[in-house]
Amino acid sequence: xxxxxxxxxxxxxxxxxxxxxxxxxxxxxxxxxxxxxxxxxxxxxxxxxxxxxxxxxxxxxxxxxxxxxxxxxxxxxxxxxxxxxxxxxxxxxxxxxxxxxxxxxxxxxxxxxxxxxxxxxxxxxxxxxxxxxxxxxxxxxxxxxxxxxxxxxxxxxxxxxxxxxxxxxxxxxxxxxxxxxxxxxxxxxxxxxxxxxxxxxxxxxxxxxxxxxxxxxxxxxxxxxxxxxxxxxxxxxxxxxxxxxxxxxxxxxxxxxxxxxxxxxxxxxxxxxxxxxxxxxxxxxxxxxxxxxxxxxxxxxxxxxxxxxxxxxxxxxxxxxxxxxxxxxxxxxxxxxxxxxxxxxxxxxxxxxxxxxxxxxxxxxxxxxxxxxxxxxxxxx
Numbered sequence: 001x002x003x004x005x006x007x008x009x010x011x012x013x014x015x016x017x018x019x020x021x022x023x024x025x026x027x028x029x030x031x032x033x034x035x036x037x038x039x040x041x042x043x044x045x046x047x048x049x050x051x052x053x054x055x056x057x058x059x060x061x062x063x064x065x066x067x068x069x070x071x072x073x074x075x076x077x078x079x080x081x082x083x084x085x086x087x088x089x090x091x092x093x094x095x096x097x098x099x100x101x102x103x104x105x106x107x108x109x110x111x112x113x114x115x116x117x118x119x120x121x122x123x124x125x126x127x128x129x130x131x132x133x134x135x136x137x138x139x140x141x142x143x144x145x146x147x148x149x150x151x152x153x154x155x156x157x158x159x160x161x162x163x164x165x166x167x168x169x170x171x172x173x174x175x176x177x178x179x180x181x182x183x184x185x186x187x188x189x190x191x192x193x194x195x196x197x198x199x200x201x202x203x204x205x206x207x208x209x210x211x212x213x214x215x216x217x218x219x220x221x222x223x224x225x226x227x228x229x230x231x232x233x234x235x236x237x238x239x240x241x242x243x244x245x246x247x248x249x250x251x252x253x254x255x256x257x258x259x260x261x262x263x264x265x266x267x268x269x270x271x272x273x274x275x276x277x278x279x280x281x282x283x284x285x286x287x288x289x290x291x292x293x294x295x296x297x298x299x300x301x302x303x304x305x306x307x308x309x310x311x312x313x314x315x316x317x318x319x320x321x322x323x324x325x326x327x328x329x330x331x332x333x334x335x336x337x338x339x340x341x342x343x344x345x346x347x348x349x350x351x352x353x354x355x356x357x358x359x360x361x362x363x364x365x366x367x368x369x370x371x372x373x374x375x376x377x378x379x380x381x
Contacts (some may be wrong), residue, residue: 030059064230065190068176070230073186074159075102076225077149077326079111079134081119099179099225100124100148101234102160107150108268110260111224113139114203114238116146124150127159127186138267142206142275143259144239147267159227164233169193169212177216177238177252179225191216191252200240200253211253212236218252218306227254234260250363276354278345280305282331287340288363289331302309303373305362307327330367333361349375 018220058066078100098115102108109124116122122134132150139146153159173193181187202208215225218241227236227304236254266273279298282289294300294307309327335358339345352358354377362369 029039034147035307044224047212048207055136055140063242065176065188068179068228068232069188070354071174072159072161072226072228073178073188075161076100076127076180078125078180078183078188078372079109079115079224080125081116081124085353086325098221098305099238101224102238103163103234104157104160105152105158107152107158108137108264109134109261110237110264111148112147112237112255113141113144113146115224116148117141117203120198122148124148130156137242138271138273140263140267141203141204143208143255143263144200144202145237145260145263145267146183146257147264156242159236161228161232163257163261164231164235166210166235166258167347169229169235171195171198174215175212175214175229175235176232177214177218177225178220178228179218179222179238181221183215183221188240189217194251198253200255206346208255208259209347210256210259212256214252216252216255217250222252234253274354275350275378276352276356276375278358278373278375281343282342282345284341286332289339289342289345290325291328291331292325299373299376300360303360303371305360305371305373313334329361332363332365332368334358336361354378 003079005019006311009208013303038100047336048051054207077100078098081097084308098111100109100111101114103110116134116136119136120135124132124134126132130153132153134150137147137149141343162282171193174190175193176188176190178186178188191214193212194215196210198211198213200208202210204283214236216227218238222238225238226234229235235257236333237257238252238254240253242251242253263273278300279295280291280300283292291300291305291307294305307328308325333339334345334348337346337348349358352375354375357374360373
């Protein structure tokens with residue numbers, strides 16, 4: 001297919017060249033016929049040189065672009081990985097599987113969870129081509145973020161990217177994305193903040209809120225790389241694109257830097273994000289949550305919430321067992337805050353800490369019941 005495209009391009013170029021040659025020949029003939037009436041003025045070489053030098057002066061926009069790149073590009077790394085499948089099939093990991101950004105001189109690197117997911121070996125390539133082994137420090141699938149670490153070679157000083165405040169972004173602000181699209185290391189693209197407050201479903205089906213939308217070109221290999229402001233500060237982690245072709249279509253999504261700032265200390269200290277757990281699963285129905293499963297040893301189970309029940313029915317053919325969903329509790333609010341989806345409930349719960357008590361408003365047998373639930377600590381993801 002590539003060969004065919006190349007041939008077509010060469011053919012087009014040939015036709016264009018013929019056209020240009022014909023046009024040039026016609027023009028030459030015309031000039032020849034009027035040579036006696038035409039005065040050709042030769043431009044001094046000095047004027048040509050002066051004009052070209054003057055054109056090298058950067059515009060204010062170009063100056064910003066160059067400054068941001070010089071400040072930030074050496075902090076962007078190329079991340080590749082091997083998985084159990086790669087080892088089983090003897091597959092060499094592809095360069096440019098993802099990107100990362102150095103956030104400390106000790107060698108901590110922030111990237112996307114999906115970039116290093118299921119990896120049994122992580123390879124990090126620095127701006128100068130130095131290749132180092134990366135160790136997974138912590139991961140948070142719910143926010144599609146992870147922290148890895150490299151052992152900094154003696155005498156080497158890493159370039160780091162400082163954090164900005166993603167809560168101060170506005171639509172229209174200029175942003176810069178740096179990463180390794182298709183393995184082309186430390187490529188920078190520019191754009192603006194196209195929208196704020198978008199949502200994105202993570203790989204464990206949680207909803208990431210407050211996501212930044214940008215039209216800066218983001219392609220496969222950019223994942224985990226930085227989204228920067230005009231001061232070269234980290235304001236987002238490039239995570240996903242919306243595209244029918246799988247390539248940039250002008251809609252890129254980035255996890256806000258403030259989410260990363262909040263969870264990085266936990267990832268480094270505990271290797272996961274400690275979240276409270278309520279111990280139940282629900283089905284969204286009629287603008288409320290019908291309990292589908294209750295862990296008998298979990299917080300909700302110990303508080304007395306009930307899910308579907310097994311009911312015995314006597315039929316002419318004998319007694320059969322059936323699950324009756326209509327007998328399950330229906331959750332309508334938590335601490336008097338209305339919840340209509342699983343994400344509403346879990347997002348509220350995650351604002352709390354293990355050991356705290358929340359009060360669920362439950363519809364049980366057409367009666368409203370208030371049930372206090374003492375939250376427990378969730379196991380690591």
